[in-house]
Amino acid sequence: RKEVEQDPGPFNVPEGATVAFNCTYSNSASQSFFWYRQDCRKEPKLLMSVYSSGNEDGRFTAQLNRASQYISLLIRDSKLSDSATYLCVVNSLSGSARQLTFGSGTQLTVLP
Amino acid sequence: EAGVAQSPRYKIIEKRQSVAFWCNPISGHATLYWYQQILGQGPKLLIQFQNNGVVDDSQLPKDRFSAERLKGVDSTLKIQPAKLEDSAVYLCASIIGQTQYFGPGTRLLVL
Numbered sequence: 001r002k003e004v005e006q007d008p009g010p011f012n013v014p015e016g017a018t019v020a021f022n023c024t025y026s027n028s029a030s031q032s033f034f035w036y037r038q039d040c041r042k043e044p045k046l047l048m049s050v051y052s053s054g055n056e057d058g059r060f061t062a063q064l065n066r067a068s069q070y071i072s073l074l075i076r077d078s079k080l081s082d083s084a085t086y087l088c089v090v091n092s093l094s095g096s097a098r099q100l101t102f103g104s105g106t107q108l109t110v111l112p
Numbered sequence: 113e114a115g116v117a118q119s120p121r122y123k124i125i126e127k128r129q130s131v132a133f134w135c136n137p138i139s140g141h142a143t144l145y146w147y148q149q150i151l152g153q154g155p156k157l158l159i160q161f162q163n164n165g166v167v168d169d170s171q172l173p174k175d176r177f178s179a180e181r182l183k184g185v186d187s188t189l190k191i192q193p194a195k196l197e198d199s200a201v202y203l204c205a206s207i208i209g210q211t212q213y214f215g216p217g218t219r220l221l222v223l
Binding site: 032034042045046 | 145147152153154155156157160168203210211212214215216217
């Protein structure tokens with residue numbers, strides 16, 4: 001089983017739609033969680049951290065369920081510029097080192 | 113503030129050849145990471161440095177890959193000899209707090 005699993009998509013949605021991505025992780029000792037965004041042929045960039053209480057940043061809402069080891073990202077009123085790959089990222093301790101483990105990413109295309 | 117710098121941006125080599133990539137992290141960032149990202153996959157950690165010391169290299173294929181960060185600033189990653197399956201983007205990142213900042217990557221194609 002992969003440490004971090006995501007639905008690869010692709011998700012093709014019209015502008016203005018709401019879209020949700022899911023992610024599960026296998027290491028119950030994982031400590032922090034993130035969503036990164038990666039545009040085509042570009043490097044990943046931090047989109048937002050994910051907190052147990054859930055958190056919102058404009059049109060983006062992230063949720064964490066530690067009991068189910070499940071993370072989600074909701075995008076409301078999607079824009080053309082939201083088209084990208086969204087990477088679920090989990091921070092765990094590996095020995096004495098903090099290590100980020102990336103999912104394979106979910107590809108989103110927002111259509112006009 | 114300057115970001116993470118990497119060079120070269122692109123490299124094409126034949127299998128069994130050697131290749132080296134260079135990274136200069138954001139000034140003052142003590143922790144540096146090298147990742148391999150194969151097409152369609154997320155980045156996979158190869159090695160993590162704290163200053164000039166290796167913190168984690170458990171996923172580095174040590175028979176052919178090596179990395180160093182001698183002065184605790186810039187770093188090089190080497191592959192010798194390269195295989196076809198090494199074709200990927202090699203990303204360097206440094207961290208402040210819990211946010212990783214990635215360089216633009218080196219896109220390697222092994223023929």
